Amino acid sequence: PANGYLRPAGTPMTVIAHRGASSAAPENTLAAQEVARKGGADFIENDVQPSKDGVPFILHDPTVDRTTDGTGAIRSLTSAELKALDAGSWFSPNFAGERLPTLAEQLADLKARGGNLLLEIKGAHTRDEVATIVKVIRDAGMTQRVFIQSFEVDALKYSRELAPELPTGLLRSGLDADPVAVAKDLGVTAYNPTGDALIADPKAIADLHAAGIAVMAWTVDSAAQWKKLDEAGVDGVITNRPAELVGWSAAR
Ligand code: G3P
Ligand code: CA
Numbered sequence: 001p002a003n004g005y006l007r008p009a010g011t012p013m014t015v016i017a018h019r020g021a022s023s024a025a026p027e028n029t030l031a032a033q034e035v036a037r038k039g040g041a042d043f044i045e046n047d048v049q050p051s052k053d054g055v056p057f058i059l060h061d062p063t064v065d066r067t068t069d070g071t072g073a074i075r076s077l078t079s080a081e082l083k084a085l086d087a088g089s090w091f092s093p094n095f096a097g098e099r100l101p102t103l104a105e106q107l108a109d110l111k112a113r114g115g116n117l118l119l120e121i122k123g124a125h126t127r128d129e130v131a132t133i134v135k136v137i138r139d140a141g142m143t144q145r146v147f148i149q150s151f152e153v154d155a156l157k158y159s160r161e162l163a164p165e166l167p168t169g170l171l172r173s174g175l176d177a178d179p180v181a182v183a184k185d186l187g188v189t190a191y192n193p194t195g196d197a198l199i200a201d202p203k204a205i206a207d208l209h210a211a212g213i214a215v216m217a218w219t220v221d222s223a224a225q226w227k228k229l230d231e232a233g234v235d236g237v238i239t240n241r242p243a244e245l246v247g248w249s250a251a252r
């Protein structure tokens with residue numbers, strides 16, 4: 001089937017706000033999502049992991065230590081304990097009282113105010129944990145506006161089996177020797193390596209496109225890199241500076 005995430009020639013790259021607008025607001029919060037939305041981002045990128053009681057929460061690190069006033073592994077804390085944490089003060093006093101969102105809350109916010117989600121399943125997940133994520137997305141009525149990505153091959157396989165309606169992207173820290181074979185084997189919609197790896201080997205983009213696979217680069221924050229990736233035909237760019245990328249694309 002046709003891949004709707006391939007960028008038609010002459011159109012701007014899809015702008016994906018890494019952890020929300022994480023240079024302007026505390027990452028992976030609804031505040032960061034709001035800033036990204038106002039800046040014109042097409043997608044918000046966020047990371048999902050389960051609490052001790054199995055509720056999918058939006059958090060990047062395996063612990064809450066860096067981005068909240070608490071300590072401990074997310075998987076060792078209940079949803080009530082996670083909800084009591086301040087997820088904004090570490091970034092700036094202006095964001096004091098910001099809470100860790102659940103995936104359900106994040107989706108409700110996107111549904112009410114607009115925007116799409118590039119949801120990274122962060123770290124190894126069981127099939128049941130992926131099934132819970134899928135249920136939350138379906139219950140929110142948001143399957144048309146969520147794109148799943150992960151470094152975890154098993155999580156992508158579970159997602160493909162449990163929710164074939166959700167597009168999936170394979171995250172890579174570099175480029176495989178044969179990205180097309182890897183992507184085809186998994187049946188993913190997109191192959192998402194680092195921007196640096198693609199800039200060093202831009203032909204990989206054409207190869208992936210010829211196979212009907214989209215390419216999204218992470219995490220790219222400079223105009224010099226945006227230009228190279230744009231010229232190489234990348235479909236989407238994950239960036240900490242979404243508003244700046246929107247402006248840069250408009251000025252092209
Ligand atoms: O979207 C890709 C990027 O988010 C992967 O790295 O560590 O920021 O989750 P990380
Ligand atoms: Ca991520």
